[in-house]
Amino acid sequence: MxxxxxxxxxxxxxxxxxxxxxxxxxxxxxxxxxxxxxxxxxxxxxxxxxxxxxxxxxxxxxxxxxxxxxxxxxxxxxxxxxxxxxxxxxxxxxxxxxxxxxxxxxxxxxxxxxxxxxxxxxxxxxxxxxxxxxxxxxxxxxxxxxxxxxxxxxxxxxxxxxxxxxxxxxxxxxxxxxxxxxxxxxxxxxxxxxxxxxxxxxxxxxxxxxxxxxxxxxxxxxxxxxxxxxxxxxxxxxxxxxEKPAVTPSAKKPPAKPVVRNNDLSEVTITVQREPFHARAQFDRKMNALKKLSDEGKLFKQANPVARDKKITDDYKARIRQMIFDKYWPHDKEMANRLSARLSLQHPDHVWELQLGGADDVSNLKLLHGLTNVDIGKQIWQKIMKLPDGTPIRIEVVD
CATH class of the missing domain: 1.20.1270 (Substrate Binding Domain Of Dnak; Chain:A; Domain 2)
Structure with missing residues (x-):
């Protein structure tokens, strides 16, 4: 079953x-x-x-x-x-x-x-x-x-x-x-x-x-x-x-050599479907940022697997958690725990998607509802996975 x-x-x-x-x-x-x-x-x-x-x-x-x-x-x-x-x-x-x-x-x-x-x-x-x-x-x-x-x-x-x-x-x-x-x-x-x-x-x-x-x-x-x-x-x-048991990670492929946008290729428009489980305000913020990059002609299909340093996102989230406890723990432990619980449901998201040419840098990070982040990334990948590397991409949202 x-x-x-x-x-x-x-x-x-x-x-x-x-x-x-x-x-x-x-x-x-x-x-x-x-x-x-x-x-x-x-x-x-x-x-x-x-x-x-x-x-x-x-x-x-x-x-x-x-x-x-x-x-x-x-x-x-x-x-x-x-x-x-x-x-x-x-x-x-x-x-x-x-x-x-x-x-x-x-x-x-x-x-x-x-x-x-x-x-x-x-x-x-x-x-x-x-x-x-x-x-x-x-x-x-x-x-x-x-x-x-x-x-x-x-x-x-x-x-x-x-x-x-x-x-x-x-x-x-x-x-x-x-x-x-x-x-x-x-x-x-x-x-x-x-x-x-x-x-x-x-x-x-x-x-x-x-x-x-x-x-x-x-x-x-x-x-x-x-x-x-x-x-x-x-x-x-x-x-x-x-909590779910830890999953043993499988062997990962080495990162592919990065490419740049190839304007000799035809631009491809892909759609991202809004789902009921998405955090609406955060979904809109994420998609508005991608549409702006799309309108500026910056999005393209990056070679996969993209190079990324997990320590950057882990440290980003750890710093936010530390700020919560520095501010609230001495006088309001219950608030510190509530905010920490809320933080556990958020992902450090690359605003400019790595698979669309974004940089793996802390300046490109912002917290995003975890399930919303995973689903957006998956929808985009399913639409671009068979395209040639460097293909220009335009983003549209479907309600």
Missing amino acids: DDWHAIDIYDGDPTPGTPASIQAMATSSQRRAQEINGHAAGLRSVAANSGAMRLRGDYAAKIDRELGRLPGEAKVLADAYVDCAAALSAFAKELTRLQARSRSALRIGMTAESQYRGLLQRFCGLTGMRTYGPGVWHGLDESYAAPLREPVRSQALAIARNARLCAEERRKARASALQAKYEYEVAAALCVRAVQAAGMRLGAPGSGRTEPAPTRSRAPRSATRRGSAGKPRVGARVQGAV
Whole structure:
């Protein structure tokens, strides 16, 4: 069932995880909170000297003072577990909904893909047309039947029309699955941050616990990399439950020798389709920048694979994260965590696309909604991949 390649999703299940396991963690956290509240009641009894364990002796007063702090600390810990349970339960419920949506989209997309392949085979058998290149060609529509003569033309038109409708259904299914993926990433980030916030409260003044020592940038020392939010123990299992496993990178081809725009070649106009899951304002900003470069005659198909230094984009994002924690962590840790969660859904984007001749330089970077960035880049590549290197490109947007 999980053949996501059928709808052009190549990084696995867009909504991974097991809701039952996450809900079990929520139940365990809730049970732990109840146990701690029970212990707190016993501690209050001891602290009030009203139980069977009443203390006497030279050190009784000092011990009583210390014991008096424990019920409050226990309540903070219990409340943290209650908040963790609520966050996990909410995520499990949301994951159930999103998995139903993504799997429904996959079923629809696989059916449409199967029907399209059958129609394409029939069309080729009827007309003698051949397709070339790897994979399945998805461009069949009525325009390929229009030049034909009767009686073949009528049959070919009907087949091509149905093929186009199947391709549109498949595209809508992919858009629905990607929207589910975006909502999943938001829900997962919010769950992790809620658990982290619960852990952070254990270090609040008056709780008797020690706050993580800050680094020079005042972000928590427990951070896994400079500038990221510290991850308390209470969130460690959640992190593993909601994040996808690391994918072993495959061997990459060496970069191709860069080329320049070849004005002897005819300019090719390509379109980028606006999708429902795109962040509209950020999509418009990105496309307006590309259209401006297009109007200035600067876009062209660069040789692929393009040369790029991943450290440039990684450092760019790390600096922004560091700025967030430098500004907010000392006085508003919750805000720092919220902004960090939002940043995790953004990509450092090359405003002038590398595949369209842009420079791999920090001056060419701006944050862009992750799914929007990936989809724009993929749409452009699918339109230019078979063009000669150096081909002038013009960009248009289709709503």
